[in-house]
Amino acid sequence: MSAMTDDAAGFEPDAGLVPTEAKIARREMLRQLLRSKTFIVGNIVILFWIFWALTGSAFTPHDPLEQTADILKAPSSTYWFGTDQFGRDIFSRVLAGAQSTMRVAPAATVIAITFGTILGLIMGFIGGFVDDAMSRLVDAILALPLIVIAVVVLTALGSSNITLILVIGLIFTSPIARTVRATVLGERQLDYVQAAQLRGERGPYIMFVEILPNIMGPIIVEATVRLGYAIFAIAGLTFLGFGVQPPSPDWSLQISENYTLLSAGSYWWTVLFACLAISTLVIAVNLVADGLQQVVDE
Amino acid sequence: MLVFGASSLLPGDVGRNVLGGFASQRDVDIFNKAAGTDRPLVTQYLDWVTHFVQGDLGTSLQYKVSVSSLLGPAFTNSLKLAAVAFVILVPLSILGGAIAGLRRNSLTDRVITITGVSFTAIPEFVTAIAFILLFGLWLDWLPVSATAPEGANIATQIQYLLLPSFALVAVEFGYIARITRSSIVENVDADYTRTAYLKGLTKRDVVGKHVLRNSLLPTIAVVATQVGYLIGGLLVIEKIFNYNGIGLRIYTAAQNKDYPTLQSGVMLVGIVYLLATLTADILYSVFNPRIRFGGDE
Numbered sequence: 240m241s242a243m244t245d246d247a248a249g250f251e252p253d254a255g256l257v258p259t260e261a262k263i264a265r266r267e268m269l270r271q272l273l274r275s276k277t278f279i280v281g282n283i284v285i286l287f288w289i290f291w292a293l294t295g296s297a298f299t300p301h302d303p304l305e306q307t308a309d310i311l312k313a314p315s316s317t318y319w320f321g322t323d324q325f326g327r328d329i330f331s332r333v334l335a336g337a338q339s340t341m342r343v344a345p346a347a348t349v350i351a352i353t354f355g356t357i358l359g360l361i362m363g364f365i366g367g368f369v370d371d372a373m374s375r376l377v378d379a380i381l382a383l384p385l386i387v388i389a390v391v392v393l394t395a396l397g398s399s400n401i402t403l404i405l406v407i408g409l410i411f412t413s414p415i416a417r418t419v420r421a422t423v424l425g426e427r428q429l430d431y432v433q434a435a436q437l438r439g440e441r442g443p444y445i446m447f448v449e450i451l452p453n454i455m456g457p458i459i460v461e462a463t464v465r466l467g468y469a470i471f472a473i474a475g476l477t478f479l480g481f482g483v484q485p486p487s488p489d490w491s492l493q494i495s496e497n498y499t500l501l502s503a504g505s506y507w508w509t510v511l512f513a514c515l516a517i518s519t520l521v522i523a524v525n526l527v528a529d530g531l532q533q534v535v536d537e
Numbered sequence: 538m539l540v541f542g543a544s545s546l547l548p549g550d551v552g553r554n555v556l557g558g559f560a561s562q563r564d565v566d567i568f569n570k571a572a573g574t575d576r577p578l579v580t581q582y583l584d585w586v587t588h589f590v591q592g593d594l595g596t597s598l599q600y601k602v603s604v605s606s607l608l609g610p611a612f613t614n615s616l617k618l619a620a621v622a623f624v625i626l627v628p629l630s631i632l633g634g635a636i637a638g639l640r641r642n643s644l645t646d647r648v649i650t651i652t653g654v655s656f657t658a659i660p661e662f663v664t665a666i667a668f669i670l671l672f673g674l675w676l677d678w679l680p681v682s683a684t685a686p687e688g689a690n691i692a693t694q695i696q697y698l699l700l701p702s703f704a705l706v707a708v709e710f711g712y713i714a715r716i717t718r719s720s721i722v723e724n725v726d727a728d729y730t731r732t733a734y735l736k737g738l739t740k741r742d743v744v745g746k747h748v749l750r751n752s753l754l755p756t757i758a759v760v761a762t763q764v765g766y767l768i769g770g771l772l773v774i775e776k777i778f779n780y781n782g783i784g785l786r787i788y789t790a791a792q793n794k795d796y797p798t799l800q801s802g803v804m805l806v807g808i809v810y811l812l813a814t815l816t817a818d819i820l821y822s823v824f825n826p827r828i829r830f831g832g833d834e
Contacts, residue, residue: 386769390791475662479788494663501666501669518655521658529654
């Protein structure tokens with residue numbers, strides 16, 4: 240987000256009167272955000288998981304990959320969340336499991352936002368044939384359930400983290416391009432864009448220097464919303480076996496490794512805590528997205 | 538702006554199928570030369586499409602039986618599951634949204650909205666497992682398997698499908714409820730509602746005859762769109778419950794590189810998805826006359 244504000248800041252000097260107004264508006268937005276309890280709670284939860292994603296297994300009570308003789312032990316004072324079928328400490332695995340999700344989902348979102356914004360700007364600003372052709376392409380990608388396309392493509396290309404990031408990133412480009420395009424269409428009518436055109440500025444300059452800073456709000460909201468969807472989609476695909484592979488402590492992987500034990504005997508702790516971890520993260524991301532949306536909409 | 542429906546989606550979908558066909562054919566070459574895969578891709582693709590349209594889906598590479606005999610029962614099973622989920626989902630989410638909308642900003646509203654948003658955000662396999670734990674193992678109310686014993690009657694079959702349906706319902710509930718809620722809110726604030734009150738109608742009449750009727754119509758169109766998402770959810774849910782539906786077939790075919798089955802399965806899902814979107818677009822313009830003459834931007 241800081242890079243985005245930097246962009247806007249770099250834009251200020253030649254905009255004359257705009258800077259002070261923009262700055263006041265931004266400060267007002269920030270104040271509103273900080274007043275929203277859900278936004279703050281969401282951020283705290285996300286920061287918690289970012290911490291564990293960054294530190295990995297450095298601070299976990301046990302080594303998340305270490306196998307012991309204590310197999311499928313119920314939660315106790317030694318193993319807070321119990322152990323799995325290989326005697327690994329589930330508490331440590333849940334904490335360390337943040338890492339893969341926090342790497343893959345944001346990476347996919349960054350790819351999607353970058354390409355989606357560029358495409359959307361081009362579609363909305365240039366219009367005409369380019370817009371028509373690209374819109375049909377976007378429609379085509381959105382014409383199938385995401386997970387079905389992803390499964391087909393990952394089968395053809397083979398599954399790894401990198402392909403997973405690329406596939407989700409590229410599929411998500413479509414809806415983002417669509418949103419950005421709609422926003423650009425609204426901006427294009429405004430005086431400042433016409434003024435720039437009359438000044439004889441070139442297309443790319445108008446798109447990226449004039450329009451982009453002004454539609455940053457909706458783009459940030461879209462990015463947060465997509466991050467939530469990306470976690471959702473990647474979790475599903477990892478669960479199906481198309482993402483990171485064992486013995487990674489990834490949450491979805493833990494669930495897919497252990498859920499069959501549920502019917503064998505109720506080893507609920509092997510899946511429940513991973514479920515809770517993934518739920519807290521997606522809900523937190525959605526709370527943040529919601530808070531941002533409310534402020535940007537006003 | 539919403540005219541993209543029929544005309545644009547149809548050619549777009551063909552493009553998607555070409556892509557799907559190409560992507561997998563590349564690997565088929567290595568796997569199976571005997572199947573005539575050394576012919577030009579376009580010929581193969583046309584060949585496959587022609588056969589598909591005629592109802593001949595080819596032979597499964599994995600099971601050595603015809604794909605249609607594999608996918609046929611699976612498709613029926615999926616329809617059953619989707620139907621049960623839908624029957625629970627639609628009244629529940631519309632009711633939830635309507636209550637939330639009519640009691641805007643109350644505690645009830647906030648509880649419904651937050652529950653909805655949370656369930657929508659949580660991946661379906663996570664909710665499914667939570668439900669298995671809660672209703673299947675701890676409370677022991679429902680069977681944890683989705684497949685009813687051979688020859689079971691309809692009531693038993695539905696009972697077995699309840700748990701997987703709940704998970705699908707959970708994911709979709711928030712979305713439909715939110716649309717209903719905002720539609721209701723919009724109509725409660727509308728001028729005609731005030732006129733109705735000023736005319737001296739009771740609250741019950743205003744809500745029942747004006748607000749609900751006007752806000753539910755567009756919601757129905759949105760519900761049709763959700764059929765598509767429901768199908769996406771089937772893939773994961775059927776895997777969890779090991780339920781022999783189209784989602785599980787696609788998954789197994791993908792795992793075993795069984796391309797004929799994979800292609801036909803994806804194609805089937807695509808067709809259903811397309812029909813749902815089309816229905817949604819048509820319903821939307823039927824219920825909302827303003828769209829029809831809207832044109833572009």
